[in-house]
Amino acid sequence: MIAETRSREAAGPGADGDADSAVIRVDSLSKTFGSFVAVDGISFQVHRGEVFGILGPNGAGKTTTLEIIETLQKPTSGHVEVDGIDVTRDAWSVKQRIGVQLQSASFYPELTLVQLLKLFAAIYNVHIDPMAELRRFQLEDKAGAFYEKLSGGQKQRFALATTLLHRPAVIFLDEPTTGLDPQARLNLWDLIREIKADGITVVLTTHYMDEAEQLCDRVAIMDHGHIIKLGTPHALIEELLQTGFQKPVVRQEATLEDVFLRLTGRTLRDE
Amino acid sequence: MSEPRVAARAQGQRAHPSQLRALGALTFYPLQAMLKNVSTVAFGFLFPLAFVLVFGFVGGAGSGLRIGVPNEATRGPLYSALAENGQLILTTGERADLERKLTLGKIEALVDVTSTGLEVVLNSANPDGRLAQLWVEDAVGKLNLAATGLPPRYEMRVSEVAGRRNRYIDFALPGQIGMALISTAVFGTVFGLIYLKKSLVLKRLFALPVRGMTILIGQGIARLVMAIIQAIVILGIGVFGFGFQLANGWVTFVAMLGLCGLGLLVFLGFGLFIAGLTANENAAGPIANLVTLPQFLLSGVFFPTDVFPAWLRAIADSLPLSHLNSAMRQVTAEGAGFNDVLPALLALVVWGAVAYVGAARTFRWV
Numbered sequence: 001m002i003a004e005t006r007s008r009e010a011a012g013p014g015a016d017g018d019a020d021s022a023v024i025r026v027d028s029l030s031k032t033f034g035s036f037v038a039v040d041g042i043s044f045q046v047h048r049g050e051v052f053g054i055l056g057p058n059g060a061g062k063t064t065t066l067e068i069i070e071t072l073q074k075p076t077s078g079h080v081e082v083d084g085i086d087v088t089r090d091a092w093s094v095k096q097r098i099g100v101q102l103q104s105a106s107f108y109p110e111l112t113l114v115q116l117l118k119l120f121a122a123i124y125n126v127h128i129d130p131m132a133e134l135r136r137f138q139l140e141d142k143a144g145a146f147y148e149k150l151s152g153g154q155k156q157r158f159a160l161a162t163t164l165l166h167r168p169a170v171i172f173l174d175e176p177t178t179g180l181d182p183q184a185r186l187n188l189w190d191l192i193r194e195i196k197a198d199g200i201t202v203v204l205t206t207h208y209m210d211e212a213e214q215l216c217d218r219v220a221i222m223d224h225g226h227i228i229k230l231g232t233p234h235a236l237i238e239e240l241l242q243t244g245f246q247k248p249v250v251r252q253e254a255t256l257e258d259v260f261l262r263l264t265g266r267t268l269r270d271e
Numbered sequence: 272m273s274e275p276r277v278a279a280r281a282q283g284q285r286a287h288p289s290q291l292r293a294l295g296a297l298t299f300y301p302l303q304a305m306l307k308n309v310s311t312v313a314f315g316f317l318f319p320l321a322f323v324l325v326f327g328f329v330g331g332a333g334s335g336l337r338i339g340v341p342n343e344a345t346r347g348p349l350y351s352a353l354a355e356n357g358q359l360i361l362t363t364g365e366r367a368d369l370e371r372k373l374t375l376g377k378i379e380a381l382v383d384v385t386s387t388g389l390e391v392v393l394n395s396a397n398p399d400g401r402l403a404q405l406w407v408e409d410a411v412g413k414l415n416l417a418a419t420g421l422p423p424r425y426e427m428r429v430s431e432v433a434g435r436r437n438r439y440i441d442f443a444l445p446g447q448i449g450m451a452l453i454s455t456a457v458f459g460t461v462f463g464l465i466y467l468k469k470s471l472v473l474k475r476l477f478a479l480p481v482r483g484m485t486i487l488i489g490q491g492i493a494r495l496v497m498a499i500i501q502a503i504v505i506l507g508i509g510v511f512g513f514g515f516q517l518a519n520g521w522v523t524f525v526a527m528l529g530l531c532g533l534g535l536l537v538f539l540g541f542g543l544f545i546a547g548l549t550a551n552e553n554a555a556g557p558i559a560n561l562v563t564l565p566q567f568l569l570s571g572v573f574f575p576t577d578v579f580p581a582w583l584r585a586i587a588d589s590l591p592l593s594h595l596n597s598a599m600r601q602v603t604a605e606g607a608g609f610n611d612v613l614p615a616l617l618a619l620v621v622w623g624a625v626a627y628v629g630a631a632r633t634f635r636w637v
Contacts, residue, residue: 070478071477071478072474072477072478092480095478095479095480096480098478100475100478102471102474102475102478104471105470105471105472105474105475106470106471106472106475107472107475108300108301108304108467108472109304109466109470110303110304110305110307110308111300111303111304115300115303116300118296118300119296119297119300120479122292122293122295122296122297123292123293123296123297123476123479123480123481124479124480125292125293
C-alpha cells in the first residue's frame with residue numbers, strides 16, 4: 001500500500017511524454033434515448049496532462065458524453081478508452097483511475113466534511129489525512145460542517161477534493177464554476193491550474209468562454225450531438241479571424257469584472 | 272515506457288480490491304447519518320416509547336370495585352361484611368346521588384337494605400357490575416348460612432398457582448416494537464433512497480469503485496443495527512420501567528432480537544419495493560402509508576385481532592406485521608421457542624420473498 005502510494009506520487013500520470021499520450025480515446029461514440037440522438041458518432045482524444053474543455057449550448061450532449069466516459073452511462077455504440085481501458089468492458093478499473101464531480105450532485109446530508117472524506121477514502125481503499133485534504137482546499141475550518149451548509153464556492157472546492165483522494169489520472173468537472181461569485185471562480189481556476197501542474201488531466205464543461213480561454217489547453221465545441229470544432233482556443237480564434245471575421249471593436253482597457261475585483265478584492269468571500 | 276503508466280498498471284492489477292473496507296464505511300457512516308436524522312429517531316424511538324409509557328400507565332390503573340350504599344343502610348351485619356371485603360370500595364351518600372353516579376359509571380353497583388332484605392342496582396352498560404354483584408351474593412350467602420346455624424355442606428378450597436399477570440403492557444410492548452420496526456424499515460428506506468437518488472448522492476457513489484449491492488447491503492446492515500438498538504431500548508424501558516415480562520429472561524431477550532432482525536429484513540424488502548415503484552416523495556408517501564397504516568390498525572399493535580369479525584380477522588392475521596407480532600408475543604409471554612413460532616416465521620419469510628422479488632423487478636439505481 002505504502003509503496004504503491006509513493007510510486008503513484010513520484011510520477012504524476014501527466015509526465016508521460018511518449019507518442020501514445022492520449023489518456024482518453026473516444027471513437028465513433030453514439031448515445032440515443034429512444035428516438036432522440038444525444039451523441040451522434042463523435043471521436044476525439046484527450047492528451048495526458050492537459051485541461052480539455054467541452055463547450056456547447058444546453059442539450060448539445062456534453063453531459064451525456066462525460067457520463068459515458070465516467071462509466072455512469074453505457075454507450076449505444078462506439079468505443080471509449082480511459083487510460084487504455086475500455087469503459088464498457090472494465091468499468092471497474094476505469095472508476096479507480098478517474099475522479100468525478102457531477103453537476104449539482106450532493107452528499108449524505110447528515111455527515112460532516114471529514115466523515116464524507118473518510119467514507120470516500122474507504123471506498124477508494126486509500127489512506128488520507130482528511131484535515132490535510134481540507135486545508136489544501138481552504139476548508140479546514142469547515143471540517144465539522146455539513147455539505148448543504150457550504151457556500152457555492154466551498155461546495156465546488158469540496159467536490160473537487162473528493163475527486164482527488166486516490167490520485168486519479170483524469171478528473172471530470174461538469175460546470176464547476178456555474179453560479180459562483182468572481183472571487184470564488186478565480187480561486188477555482190487557480191486550483192484547477194494546480195491540479196494540472198500535479199500532472200492530472202482535467203476534463204471540464206463550461207458555459208463561460210472566458211473560462212475556457214483562460215483554463216483550457218484545447219476545447220471541443222459540441223452542438224446537436226456532434227463535435228463541430230476542436231482545437232486550442234488560440235487556434236480557433238485565429239481560424240475565425242482568417243475568415244475575415246471582425247468584431248465591432250470598442251477598445252476597452254478594462255472590463256466590469258476588473259472594476260468589481262478592484263473594488264471587492266480577490267480574496268475568497270464565501271465564508 | 273515511463274513510470275506513470277507502470278504505476279497506473281500496478282493500480283489496475285488490484286482491479287477488484289476487497290469490498291470489505293468499502294462495506295464497513297458504507298455501513299458505519301450511513302448509520303451515523305441515521306442516528307442524526309430527526310425523523311428516524313422520532314419514528315424509531317420517541318413514538319414507540321411514548322406509546323409504551325401511555326400503555327404502561329393505563330395498564331397500572333387497576334383499582335377495586337366501587338359500591339354505593341345509601342346513608343340509611345350503613346349499618347347491620349351485611350354492611351359490615353361488605354366493608355370488610357378488600358375487593359370493594361364503599362361509597363356512601365344520598366340514594367338519588369348514588370343512582371346518578373351509577374348511571375355515570377362512577378360506581379359499579381348500588382346496594383340498599385329494604386324491609387325484606389337487599390336491593391342491588393346495576394348499570395347495564397358496566398360489565399364490572401356483575402363482579403360486584405357476585406361479591407354481594409357471597410356476603411349474603413355467608414350471612415344466610417350463619418343464620419341457619421348449620422355447618423356448610425360443601426367446602427370450597429381456593430388455591431393459587433404461581434403464574435403471570437397478563438397486563439396490557441405485556442400485550443402492547445411487542446406490538447410497539449413491531450410498529451417501530453416497520454416504520455423505520457419502510458419509511459426510512461423509501462425516503463432515504465429517494466433522497467439519495469434525487470440529490471444524486473447515489474449517482475456520485477456510482478462514479479466510485481463500489482458496487483450497488485455493497486451500498487444497499489451497507490444501508491441494510493445499518494438499519495439492522497438501528498432496529499436492534501431500538502428493540503433493546505424499548506424492551507429495556509418496558510422491563511425496568513413497567514415490569515414487562517420476558518418469559519425466560521435473557522434467552523427470551525435474545526430470541527426477541529432475532530425476531531426483530533428477521534422482521535426488519537422482511538420490511539426492508541417492502542421499503543425497497545416501494546422505492547422501486549415510485550421515483551418521488553409525493554407518490555412514495557401515500558404508498559408507504561398504504562402499506563404500513565392498515566398493519567398498524569389490523570396487525571394487533573394496539574388491540575388483539577380477535578375483536579374483528581371472522582372475515583376481517585382472516586385478512587388481519589395474514590399480514591406480515593401480524594405474524595411478527597404474534598411470534599414476539601408467544602416468545603415473550605409463553606416462552607415459546609423458534610420451533611413453536613415456525614409457521615409465523617415461514618409466513619414472514621414468504622412475505623419477504625414477495626417483497627424482494629418485487630424490489631428486484633422495479634428498483635432502478637439512478
